[in-house]
Amino acid sequence: xxxxxxxxxxxxxxxxxxxxxxxxxxxxxxxxxxxxxxxxxxxxxxxxxxxxxxxxxxxxxxxxxxxxxxxxxxxxxxxxxxxxxxxxxxxxxxxxxxxxxxxxxxxxxxxxxxxxxxxxxxxxxxxxxxxxxxxxxxxxxxxxxxxxxxxxxxxxxxxxxxxxxxxxxxxxxxxxxxxxxxxxxxxxxxxxxxxxxxxxxxxxxxxxxxxxxxxxxxxxxxxxxxxxxxxxxxxxxxxxxxxxxxxxxxxxxxxxxxxxxxxxxxxxxxxxxxxxxxxxxxxxxxxxxxxxxxxxxxx
Amino acid sequence: xxxxxxxxxxxxxxxxxxxxxxxxxxxxxxxxxxxxxxxxxxxxxxxxxxxxxxxxxxxxxxxxxxxxxxxxxxxxxxxxxxxxxxxxxxxxxxxxxxxxxxxxxxxxxxxxxxxxxxxxxxxxxxxxxxxxxxxxxxxxxxxxxxxxxxxxx
Numbered sequence: 001x002x003x004x005x006x007x008x009x010x011x012x013x014x015x016x017x018x019x020x021x022x023x024x025x026x027x028x029x030x031x032x033x034x035x036x037x038x039x040x041x042x043x044x045x046x047x048x049x050x051x052x053x054x055x056x057x058x059x060x061x062x063x064x065x066x067x068x069x070x071x072x073x074x075x076x077x078x079x080x081x082x083x084x085x086x087x088x089x090x091x092x093x094x095x096x097x098x099x100x101x102x103x104x105x106x107x108x109x110x111x112x113x114x115x116x117x118x119x120x121x122x123x124x125x126x127x128x129x130x131x132x133x134x135x136x137x138x139x140x141x142x143x144x145x146x147x148x149x150x151x152x153x154x155x156x157x158x159x160x161x162x163x164x165x166x167x168x169x170x171x172x173x174x175x176x177x178x179x180x181x182x183x184x185x186x187x188x189x190x191x192x193x194x195x196x197x198x199x200x201x202x203x204x205x206x207x208x209x210x211x212x213x214x215x216x217x218x219x220x221x222x223x224x225x226x227x228x229x230x231x232x233x234x235x236x237x238x239x240x241x242x243x244x245x246x247x248x249x250x251x252x253x254x255x256x257x258x259x260x261x262x263x264x265x266x267x268x269x270x271x272x273x274x275x276x277x278x279x280x281x282x283x284x285x286x287x288x289x290x291x292x293x294x295x296x297x298x299x
Numbered sequence: 300x301x302x303x304x305x306x307x308x309x310x311x312x313x314x315x316x317x318x319x320x321x322x323x324x325x326x327x328x329x330x331x332x333x334x335x336x337x338x339x340x341x342x343x344x345x346x347x348x349x350x351x352x353x354x355x356x357x358x359x360x361x362x363x364x365x366x367x368x369x370x371x372x373x374x375x376x377x378x379x380x381x382x383x384x385x386x387x388x389x390x391x392x393x394x395x396x397x398x399x400x401x402x403x404x405x406x407x408x409x410x411x412x413x414x415x416x417x418x419x420x421x422x423x424x425x426x427x428x429x430x431x432x433x434x435x436x437x438x439x440x441x442x443x444x445x446x447x448x449x450x451x452x
Contacts, residue, residue, distance in 0.1 A: 041408060042383040045335045093336040100336070102372075103379035105343065112337030117321055133305075150321050157325035162341035164326065169345040180347040183432045186439050187351040190430070191374030194355040195367040206439060213437040234319055263343075 007142075007149045008240050010278075015144045016078075017280035023072040025270050026111060030068050030091065033099045034061040040101045046093065047101045055098045064091060082122040089115045108267055110158045114275070117150030151275045152243060156233040158268070159250070163230035178223040179216035182209035185261050192262065208260055226253060236276060247276030351432045354378050354446075356409075359424040369420070370413045381405055381427075395446075402427045402447025410449065417451055424450050 010018075038056050040047060054060035068091055074084045092115055096108040125143045128134055138146065166174045189205025192198065212219055229249055236246035250272045258264045273279050317323065329338045354377050356364045366377055384401045385392060406427060409415065415425065426448045433440050 039412060041412075042380055044383065089337075097336045100334070103376050103383055105379065107339060107341060107343065109337050109339040109341075113325060116337055120321065153319055153321040154325065156319070157322040157329075158339075158341060160322065161326055161329045161339070162343070162345070164330070165340045165342050165345040169342065170347070174345070174347065177347045177349075180349050180434070181344075182434050183349070183351040183439070184344065184347060186432050187353045188375070190353050190355075190432075191378065193374070194353070194363055194377075195365060195374040197363060197365040209434070209439055210437065213434055234322065237319060 006237075007145050008237075008243070009141075009145055010148050011284070012141075012144065013284050014278060014280040015148065016076075017283060018148065018274055018278075019076050019078070021274050021279070022114075022271070023075045025274075026088065026092070026115075027068055027072045029108065029111065029267070030095050031065060033095050034064060037098065037102050040098065042101055042103045044097070044100045046097045050094075052094060052098050052101070055095065064095065067091060082119065082126055085115055085119040085122060089119055106267070107158075107265060110155060110271055111267055113154040113158065114151050114271060117154045118147050121147040121150050148275060149237070151271075152236060155268075155271055155276060156236055159230040159233045163227055166227060166230075175220055175223045175227060178219045179212060181219060181261075182212040185209050185212060188262050212260075222256075229253060240278070243276045244278065247272045247278075251277065349433060352378075353430050353432070354381055355428050355430065357426045357428060358422040359426075361426070364422070364425065370409050377405070377427075380408075398429065398446050403449070406447055406449040415451060420451060422451050424448055 034055065040052060040056065043052075046052070055064065067087065071084050071088045071091070074080060075088065089112060092108075092112040096106070096112060099106055099108065121143060124146065125138045129137045170177065186205045186209040189201050189208070193201040193205070229246070233246055233250075236243040251269055254265055254269045254272075325338070329340055332338045333340060353374065355374070356366050356370075356377070358364055367373060372380075381398075381401055382392070384404055385397060388397050388401065406425060409425075413419075427446050428443050429446050430441050430443045433442075
């Protein structure tokens with residue numbers, strides 16, 4: 001059976017809401033990182049080769065914030081998108097590398113891969129417009145759908161890479177070993193306890209770890225389902241409905257993990273809600289409904 | 300700028316037929332490059348060992364010092380910082396001598412960034428501990444070991 005992974009069609013209104021939500025989220029993350037840190041304790045990734053110390057200085061932070069703000073305005077207004085997404089990608093790579101160098105694993109790669117997907121789509125538009133030998137030039141409508149298509153592919157790729165990592169590191173014993181999560185959960189609660197000396201964190205660590213230890217089969221089933229979900233996320237590219245279906249499961253998965261373990265991956269939840277579940281669609285429908293009712297009332 | 304040539308054109312058309320090509324490229328590059336923005340292998344809990352460990356900081360009387368309020372970083376940061384510093388010395392994790400050296404380096408860094416001295420804190424010494432967590436008979440067991448100590452001057 002051949003799976004048809006065609007590019008789905010979205011309206012310009014949906015694309016505009018996606019741009020607004022995503023760029024505001026992107027800017028908030030950049031601002032938060034620059035505000036929160038002022039040193040580079042453990043240089044990682046690009047920070048081992050490129051001097052990112054300018055991000056620790058006030059002038060450096062201010063320049064990046066202003067550049068980011070200009071990019072966000074241009075991105076929302078859909079101006080010079082090839083240039084804007086290129087700059088956003090470079091800012092994202094530098095600032096997120098700076099955050100990784102705080103000895104943190106935040107997994108913001110999904111945000112940068114998403115912007116890189118945008119950049120590739122706009123680059124494809126530019127190349128096809130100038131070189132007819134590569135194929136038909138893309139119109140605005142096709143470019144917009146391609147950008148969203150690549151964004152979804154970036155998100156799906158991150159889950160697929162995570163699934164492959166699990167299979168290469170632990171194999172299927174990842175599911176069998178799932179009850180070991182009890183010690184991991186205790187550890188994550190103890191991280192919170194030693195940070196603030198909150199006795200309730202220690203108590204909840206013991207509570208959740210005992211729940212897992214006493215429900216090992218249920219945890220194994222949940223882990224098996226998670227692995228399937230991560231591995232076959234590509235199904236989301238089949239249709240808009242499939243994208244919503246997979247997206248909702250991803251969000252349920254993240255919220256469950258956050259509730260039980262306290263480990264949060266907000267960046268994944270946000271980009272899944274924006275690009276896969278497509279929160280813009282219900283927002284537009286609600287607005288249309290109210291517009292129709294308002295006109296009906298006015299007669 | 301025109302970059303058309305028949306060979307590039309054929310390769311481009313062939314590439315365009317691959318479904319989900321961007322996903323495919325990300326997966327390949329992620330495993331080739333590892334943790335380099337924008338790529339990562341997302342190894343979060345890709346292996347769940349039977350023993351977990353964490354680090355904490357105490358004073359000379361072994362009373363826990365809240366590290367967020369004292370040093371302005373999270374408990375998980377301390378763990379990652381020690382882990383990454385360790386990996387710069389050795390790839391096989393767990394050597395007590397290296398751990399002790401890394402613990403001392405971490406304390407030096409913490410003292411500088413949080414400006415720790417007898418004028419700023421009431422402690423006489425600060426210690427880093429390693430805690431190993433296991434589950435025995437459905438009950439959590441924790442074994443703590445002191446890895447480094449530094450006097451406050």
